[in-house]
Amino acid sequence: MRYALPFCICLVSWMVLPFCRQPFGMALLVVAACVQGALVYAGYRLAGAGRASLTVGTVVVVALLLRGPFLFSPPFLSDDIHRYLFDGMVQQAGDSPYAVSPEAYETTDPIVSDLATKVNHPSLVTLYPPAAQLFFKLAAPLGMTGMKALLVLADMAVVGLLLLYLPRMGLPRHGVILYAWNPMVVWEIAWSGHTDALALPFLLAAGLLVVRKGRREAIMAGALFAVALWVKLIPVIFGPFFLLASRRRAGWFAAGGAVASTLLVGPYLPQMGNGVETLVLYGTTWEFSGFLFRTIRDLTGMNLVARLVMALLFCGGAGALLWRQWRTKMSHFHALGWAAFFWLLATPTLHPWYGLYLAMFLPLMGDTFNGKLLAPFLLTLTPLLGYVVLIDFFAHGVWLEGTWTPFWVFAIPLMALFCPKEPPAALPGAKLLKSLTNRF
Numbered sequence: 001m002r003y004a005l006p007f008c009i010c011l012v013s014w015m016v017l018p019f020c021r022q023p024f025g026m027a028l029l030v031v032a033a034c035v036q037g038a039l040v041y042a043g044y045r046l047a048g049a050g051r052a053s054l055t056v057g058t059v060v061v062v063a064l065l066l067r068g069p070f071l072f073s074p075p076f077l078s079d080d081i082h083r084y085l086f087d088g089m090v091q092q093a094g095d096s097p098y099a100v101s102p103e104a105y106e107t108t109d110p111i112v113s114d115l116a117t118k119v120n121h122p123s124l125v126t127l128y129p130p131a132a133q134l135f136f137k138l139a140a141p142l143g144m145t146g147m148k149a150l151l152v153l154a155d156m157a158v159v160g161l162l163l164l165y166l167p168r169m170g171l172p173r174h175g176v177i178l179y180a181w182n183p184m185v186v187w188e189i190a191w192s193g194h195t196d197a198l199a200l201p202f203l204l205a206a207g208l209l210v211v212r213k214g215r216r217e218a219i220m221a222g223a224l225f226a227v228a229l230w231v232k233l234i235p236v237i238f239g240p241f242f243l244l245a246s247r248r249r250a251g252w253f254a255a256g257g258a259v260a261s262t263l264l265v266g267p268y269l270p271q272m273g274n275g276v277e278t279l280v281l282y283g284t285t286w287e288f289s290g291f292l293f294r295t296i297r298d299l300t301g302m303n304l305v306a307r308l309v310m311a312l313l314f315c316g317g318a319g320a321l322l323w324r325q326w327r328t329k330m331s332h333f334h335a336l337g338w339a340a341f342f343w344l345l346a347t348p349t350l351h352p353w354y355g356l357y358l359a360m361f362l363p364l365m366g367d368t369f370n371g372k373l374l375a376p377f378l379l380t381l382t383p384l385l386g387y388v389v390l391i392d393f394f395a396h397g398v399w400l401e402g403t404w405t406p407f408w409v410f411a412i413p414l415m416a417l418f419c420p421k422e423p424p425a426a427l428p429g430a431k432l433l434k435s436l437t438n439r440f
Helices: 004-014 025-048 056-071 080-092 110-118 130-165 173-180 183-191 196-210 215-231 234-268 272-285 291-300 303-327 332-346 352-365 374-379 382-396 405-418 430-439
Strands: none
Touching (some): 004 025, 004 056, 025 173, 025 374, 056 173, 080 110, 080 130, 130 173, 130 215, 130 234, 130 352, 183 196, 196 215, 196 234, 196 352, 215 234, 234 332, 234 352, 291 405, 332 405, 352 374, 352 382, 374 405
16 A cells, blocks of 8 residues: 555546646546545545555655646646736836736836736736735746745645644544645645645644643734735634634734734735725625525525625534534534535635645544545545536637536535445445555
8 A cells, every 4th residue: 555555646646747738638637636536535544444554754755746747837727826926026026916907017027028918817906915925026036836836835834734743633644645645735736836825834833823722822823824814815714713712812812913914914005905806806706616606696696695695604604613612622623624614615716726725624623523524525626627617718718617517516525424424445446455555
């Protein structure tokens, strides 16, 4: 198992690259995600049953091998990194990224002019928060590969923290492969270079500190959480859980966050207000792979009402988790993981890389809730089905999301959530992996 399973996972992941630009590239991507995801989860269950051993060295080396080829490949699934580079180069020129949109920015630099033509929605001012902008400014001179390399370093920092703290928390160390070898994590960070990767280690470190007793730890946790929040605003959904976990030290947690926020936001005022306008536009009009949202919107015929219902549904689920965390000994990370799960089901805009937050919490959630983590693990994979929209987009320039794709993104994890628990030996591919283990 030490050699067979990692070899199979790497082979499946690498085979996507040579064919990604072919007409059948998206179908290959989906098949590879399914196969690699099945191998990772089977390896996790087999290791948990004592039928396979995964050393720290194997976990790290395979994680690096999986990311390496994609690090040097231009992005194929998403072009957001062009906006990152543009914002960074604008700051290198001494201008604010929030001042004007890419199409309105005047420059004589041919590199910046070329980036402006590659940015999606060039008529809109950037909406990325100040901490992300600071990263863009520092990383842009390194180019696309250099920026992605820094994001992979942040990604591997998460792997390192998980390997270090899982045994201390009484959790199996092999659970780290649910994140480290997850095809979505590899592709969305090393291939597409999404800036969410930068928020993850700060959010994880804040979660590890906030449960400790001590004023200093609470202040540091608040500051780290603020950095994660100002890299990408998504961590705001976890704010109440962090405040509850800090308990009597909530004031110090908030103070640390306030100081860090002031230092990060201050330099970008007052032009940052233009980015808020783009954010409001995004929050009220964007949609992608949101099955529940689309269903309610189609039934009511009202976009804003459907978004409000989704917000209320998530708040209800998060409230139930908060109540359970407060009244019982429910793990802080268990609550965070299921909060991320409910948010992915409820959000009107479910980009595949939004699953990074859930993927990071998976090893820390514990193998509970009907005895398995299959449902949340699947929800880190099924959003990749949304990329089938690129087939018509690359062929005809038409962005048209299918009717059934959001349904399967939503339905597959829910079916896994309520299906009976299976023993590790009954998992698909378990016998094959066992035979490979004996041979190698």
